[in-house]
Amino acid sequence: MTQIRHDDRSRIRSVSQTAEPNSQTPLYDVAVVGAGAVGLASALALARDGLRTALVGRHAPVADGRTVALLDGSVRLLRALGAWEALEPQAAPLTEMHLIDDTGSLFRPPPARFVAREIGLDAFGWNIENSRLVEALRARAREVPDLTLIEHDSAGCTVAKDRALLALDGGGSVAARLVVAADGGGSPLREAAGLTARRWTYPQKALTTILAHTSDHREVSTEFHTREGPFTLVPLPGGRRSSLVWVSAEARAEALSALDDDALARAIERQAQSMLGQMRIDGPRGLVPMRGLSVPRPVGPRLALVGEAAHVFPPIGAQGLNLGLRDAAALRDAVAGSRDAGAESVLSGFARGRALDARLRTGAVDTLNRSLLTAFLPSDFARGAGLLALSTIAPLRRLVMREGVTPRLGTPSLMRG
Known part of the structure; x- marks a missing residue:
């Protein structure tokens, strides 16, 4: 996850400001900020189609005892990105x-x-240690010709009519038609863009x-x-x-x-x-x-939010990272075939496609968690009746299982069976 040091925060400028193009600054189709699993998957999915892609972020070690249950659609994505063969064992x-x-x-x-x-x-899916997933995606990223790894933190972003300019904490900058914020729940890029986020604990x-x-x-x-x-x-x-x-x-x-x-x-x-x-x-x-966080509209001028920059909810039901990977795959679909990856029409299509999925998953996890915290009898009855129905009504059970693993509506192309 990209981190911005405290003394860099004063240099973060709103993405509504104007960036002056510089002939010395390399221009990419897309710059992904954040070197966690979702950022890596986003960069790999975009570079896979030949887009000139930069991945900006330090590759910090991951070791916190966490694992991720990769649902079937996520495994299909990782297979398409060329990462699953190393992960499967x-x-x-x-x-x-x-x-x-x-x-x-x-x-x-x-x-x-x-x-x-x-x-x-x-x-339903495969469980793997988070550190192993990130390392395999990093190894794959080093092999992809159209993907440039820039192991510096982002120190600010400005926007011109046809590009965004990312300043790097070690000096220098990167220009791109589109910036993808995969920089976590505290996303400096989201905050600098002034995008509204609803938070709860x-x-x-x-x-x-x-x-x-x-x-x-x-x-x-x-x-x-x-x-x-x-x-x-x-x-x-x-x-x-x-x-x-x-x-x-x-x-x-x-x-x-x-x-x-x-x-x-x-x-x-x-x-x-x-x-x-x-x-x-x-x-x-x-x-x-x-904690929880949701962003009603996860896009700004030449900016798209993915993963925890766009939505955060408790580690329940294996939905968090899988939702972030769907963001990555959906962004690839939205950008595919476009001459300008950061065009307003491209970003509007991406935002519309992700809104319902994120809202449904966030709501389901929030409702389940809150229902456990109360001894209110009607709530207990509703939760118990729901589990009983899933146990005894086979068509309902199959529908819920399919939707939990791979949603039927709006499934990105790299995640389809």
Whole structure:
């Protein structure tokens, strides 16, 4: 993720200002700012079509115990970008998903079981450590002829009629017809452009880590719904390793994070009802604040927002990064065939196409999370009835599974089956 140092912030100029073209500044079709997974995927997708693309951002190490469940459409994208072959041996298939109500509700439904083969897939997706995903995308980016890697932070952006000019923190600048902000939830480019963002927080944090356990996960991802949030175990390769996302109240999450490895492993085993046997901490830990952000219109003059620059929500339901990857693939479709990647017509089409998808995913995750935090009986009843319906009504279950994995409406071309 691109970072702008505190002493650089005074040099950030609004993208509504005028940039003076300079014959010494290289001109690209697109400059992507941010070297995380979404930024890398965006740059690769655009360069794949022969667009002269620059990727601006430092390649910082990633090691916080987080994994990502790449849904089927995201895997199709990574395959089209030439990155999946290196990733597949390091990823575990998710062939089943189980939801277990552990809230103590009076309307507690039986566990809901979802099987990928019911919708014609071998797996809903594949779980992989985030650090491995980013490293594989970086390796692929170094191989692509039309992609230039500029390992400096952006220090500001100005806009002329036909281009944007990015200043670099090490000196120099980059000009592009379009700037893509993949610079995270605090996006300096979004803030400098004056794009409206709605923000909210939750009274929770998510503890993330990697686990080893004595029983085989059998490629089943299990999510316990508790009164403080979801507790999710997701398979990793080898059968006896899983990733953990444990959402709980802030104080409890901080207390859990402060435990030594043995004590934390015992607490996880108890919360998991010993379903995977004895636990052992087998990777780094992370503690993630639970927050949300949405941008009604994720474009500005010669600027497009992707990933967390455009939308942030809790790590629930494997939707966050997958939504960001859909942004990347959709931007590639919007730009394809255009003589000017930053033209207003191109950006308007991209914004229209992403608005509904982002709104639906953000709303679904927000509604689920908030429903767990209240003991309000009608809310409990509605959530329990919904899970019961998914368990017993096969056509509804299949529809929800398909929409969760790859939405039917507006799916970008590189993500289609």
